[in-house]
Amino acid sequence: xxxxxxxxxxxxxxxxxxxxxxxxxxxxxxxxxxxxxxxxxxxxxxxxxxxxxxxxxxxxxxxxxxxxxxxxxxxxxxxxxxxxxxxxxxxxxxxxxxxxxxxxxxxxxxxxxxxxxxxxxxxxxxxxxxxxxxxxxx
Numbered sequence: 001x002x003x004x005x006x007x008x009x010x011x012x013x014x015x016x017x018x019x020x021x022x023x024x025x026x027x028x029x030x031x032x033x034x035x036x037x038x039x040x041x042x043x044x045x046x047x048x049x050x051x052x053x054x055x056x057x058x059x060x061x062x063x064x065x066x067x068x069x070x071x072x073x074x075x076x077x078x079x080x081x082x083x084x085x086x087x088x089x090x091x092x093x094x095x096x097x098x099x100x101x102x103x104x105x106x107x108x109x110x111x112x113x114x115x116x117x118x119x120x121x122x123x124x125x126x127x128x129x130x131x132x133x134x135x136x137x138x
Contacts, residue, residue, distance in 0.1 A: 002136075004136045004138060006022060006032075006138055008032055008056050008057075008097055008099060009056060009057060009097065011032055011034075012032075012034050012036075012056075012057060012095050012097045017034050017036060017095075018034065019031060019032065019033050019034065020032045020137075020138070021106050021137055022136070022137060022138050023134060023135065023136050023137060024105055024106045024107075024131055024134065024135055024137060025105060025131060025133065025134030025135070026105055026130050026131055026132060026133070026134070027103065027104065027105070028101065028102065028103055028104070028105070028134075029101070029102050029104070029105055029106040029109060030099065030100065030101050031099075031100045031101075031102075031106075032097075032098075032099065032100075033053070033088075033097070033098040033099070033100045034095055034096065034097050034098070035058075035060075035088070035089075035090035035095070035096040036095045036096075037090065037095075038090050038091070038092060038093055038094070039089075039090060039091075040089070040090045040096070041087060041088060041089035041090065042087060042088050042089075043087065043113055043114070043115075043120075044063070044065060044085055044086070044087040044113070044114035044115070045085065045086070045087070045111050045112060045113050045114060045120065046082070046083050046084055046085045046086070046111075046112050046114070047080075047082055047083075047102060047109055047110060047111055047112070048082055048083070048104065048108075048109065048110045048112065049082050049102040049103040049104040049108075049109050049110075050080065050081050050082045050102070050103040051079075051080045051082070051100060051101055051102045051103065052077055052078060052079050052080065052100070052101045053072065053077065053078040053080075053088070053098045053099070053100050053101075054076075054077045054098060054099040054100075055072040055073060055074050055075065055076045055077070055078075055097075055098055056074060056097040056098060056099060057074055057094075057095060057096070057097040058074075058090060058092035058093075058094055058095050058096035058097055059071060059072070059073055059090070059091050059092030059093075059096065060072040060078075060088055060089065060090065060091070060092075060096050060098065061088075061089045061091040062078055062086050062087070062088060062089075063086065063087040063089060064085065064086055064087075065085050065114060071091065082103070085114045104130075105130035105131060107127070107128050107129065107130045107131070108130050
């Protein structure tokens with residue numbers, strides 16, 4: 001079916017909830033992003049694609065290399081151009097739930113670490129060709 005409705009708040013309540021690609025195509029991917037515990041954060045990084053994060057639940061502080069930061073609360077969106085470095089941190093009191101989007105397929109989207117300027121390759125990641133068409137994966 002070409003349309004699927006997903007309840008991200010419900011997804012966040014499942015034990016072991018984690019990042020999941022929801023839709024992937026040749027020119028974009030959309031994903032569920034959760035940091036379940038306050039204080040969780042990733043490393044300062046960028047992507048080789050434009051992106052956005054829509055805040056569903058909790059509080060997210062986006063840190064930037066110059067030491068500045070901004071806080072996202074539900075209903076807010078962070079818009080990020082490819083190559084812009086940032087770090088996400090759950091600064092709320094419960095789960096931080098985001099809907100993310102990148103302007104490349106998940107196979108072509110790369111994460112570049114700020115400290116090393118090298119690509120972060122996640123354990124178990126298998127290189128695949130980008131899809132020929134868009135698929136809903138949930």
